[in-house]
């Protein structure tokens with residue numbers, strides 16, 4: 363008979379510290395729910411001398427991950443070092459050593475999930491990843507279990523707290539992107555290297571994970587068309603407001619017959635929509651289903667205890683199974699590759715912002731290029747003419763048009779002698 367469940371932890375950073383704290387402060391409640399005490403046996407961290415808040419027992423901390431991965435009394439390994447390598451290899455080693463694994467690592471799950479679930483299946487171990495999308499929001503379990511009877515037709519989601527915080531500040535205070543990012547870093551919201559967040563990759567990984575569950579087929583990060591937020595200017599927020607829109611970085615997955623549209627990019631969304639009102643570091647996920655209707659999940663998508671909530675829930679679920687002698691290996695359907703709708707085939711409305719000389723005939727030439735590419739204009743604003751330079755900012759909203767036509771038109775507009783600059787174009791959703 364087991365007397366307790368041994369836990370090993372890799373990484374004692376933001377999330378790892380939260381997990382260590384919860385395992386200690388909620389030890390009694392967790393033991394009651396699991397049936398056995400959960401004991402944090404070993405924690406590996408790169409720099410063991412770094413000052414940290416977590417209270418650990420003697421000889422628990424090590425700089426050698428192998429001491430966690432092969433510890434005979436560790437039943438569950440929690441990977442919280444982040445990044446692709448060596449996180450993936452550590453999860454593999456934990457599984458091949460017969461241990462269950464829990465991770466919050468969206469990059470590893472989005473890129474190697476199927477490989478790792480298959481490996482876990484072979485070794486009769488469990489691999490859980492609830493914190494990887496939406497932190498403490500119960501998304502993975504909802505998609506896997508509570509929504510299992512549904513056919514999901516679409517996901518529209520704000521999945522990254524850092525970029526949502528930046529876009530919210532830019533919208534509310536009229537700041538530019540670079541200074542808002544700097545402030546977000548100073549406040550500890552954005553990471554020192556914020557590239558994955560800013561360029562939309564973090565959101566794309568999360569969209570892959572949700573889409574695999576929602577559409578029950580295999581998608582990979584390369585399937586997602588991905589654009590970040592660094593091109594958004596303060597002016598775009600002014601025009602968005604004027605047209606009745608907010609600007610958000612959205613993750614979109616839509617089923618269209620046998621194809622799925624998968625994209626991450628900034629969008630104009632109506633200001634009165636629910637997603638437009640999601641501000642700051644909050645995340646929100648709208649799911650359209652055939653049985654449960656339209657559902658919205660809303661909550662903080664980042665933070666030490668937010669993520670720890672989901673990580674410890676995964677640990678608890680595994681611990682309960684160990685206590686009951688239940689073997690719960692992940693389900694894998696390796697051969698069902700999802701078909702992605704090419705980005706060039708999507709149809710949506712577009713916002714274009716151009717800089718052009720302020721003189722007769724300019725608008726006519728611009729609208730001819732759009733018309734030649736089957737793009738119909740729904741409205742035009744011309745303001746903020748620079749009298750000295752005799753230039754104007756021209757903003758155009760289109761009716762629904764095909765992406766391939768819009769890309770062709772953008773190329774032609776850039777070459778048009780009467781266009782100084784195509785300053786931005788943003789897709790419109792909803």
Ligand code: NDP
Pocket residue numbers: 372373374375376377378406407408409427442443444445448466467468493494497663664665666669
């Ligand atoms: P941190 O950078 O705060 O923590 C990672 C820790 O792991 C650091 O202390 C780091 O040490 C250590 N580490 C890195 N590489 C190694 C290694 N090879 N061996 C031992 N220790 C190592 O990251 P977070 O806690 O923020 O994120 C952890 C995971 O959780 C990531 O996958 C992230 O995407 C995910 N996540 C994070 C959320 C959040 O709000 N922060 C929310 C949901 C998920 P050092 O500092 O010396 O590099």
Ligand code: HSE
Pocket residue numbers: 494496497521522523524525559564663664665
């Ligand atoms: N960097 C992520 C964010 C952390 O800003 O949302 C949570 O996954």
